[in-house]
Amino acid sequence: MESDRIEIILEKYFHGETSIAEERELKNYFSSMDVAQHLEQYRTIFGYFSQAKEQQFAQEIPQQTKKRNVAWLSIAASVVVLLGIGTYAYFSRDNAIEKKDLGTYNDPEEAFRATQQALLLLSDNVKVGIESAQYIQEYQIAKDKIFVNPKKHSGGL
Incomplete structure (x- = not known):
């Protein structure tokens, strides 16, 4: 039972x-x-x-914390960050000084040649843009031939 x-x-x-x-x-x-x-x-x-309920854990667990390692790690990380910022500032300052001299010419002939090169480059790019616009015009004409505009051919309806 x-x-x-x-x-x-x-x-x-x-x-x-x-x-x-x-x-x-x-x-x-x-x-x-x-x-x-x-x-x-x-x-x-x-x-x-x-x-298992009656068993007791007899081994002692050490109570050490690793705060020292964390402190040294944070100090080392901050030193690395400061070195990185200092290196960046040093090299960017040199680049800024070099960039101030861009675009100035002492010789008028050299300035004229540089201007001609810039205008030639601009002209080539404008030609490419005009050619692209001509393709758009051809597309528009072909589209008008295929899709007849009802307003143009309605004949007064």
Whole structure:
């Protein structure tokens, strides 16, 4: 009779449907000496839970924190950042001085040649733009031939 009840509770236990009181009942049943023969195989499971509960952790855990390492790491990181900013500022200052001299010529002939080169480059780019515009005009003419405009050919409707 009692073994039937234990079997029902075991079935619920393995489906994860038991309450805490039912699990306590299983633990008490399997820790007693009068366990049914066909349920003897489950004794080790519930016996293990009882043994694990009684075990004590005796090893001491060290309470050291690693605040020193974090402090040194943050100091090293800030030094690296400052060196990076200083290096950038030093080299960007040299580049700024060099850029101030761009666009000025002492020789008028040299300035004239540079201006001619710039205008020639501009002219080439404008020609490319005009050629692209001609393709658009050809497309517009072809589109007008294919899609007849009803306003032009309505004849007074």
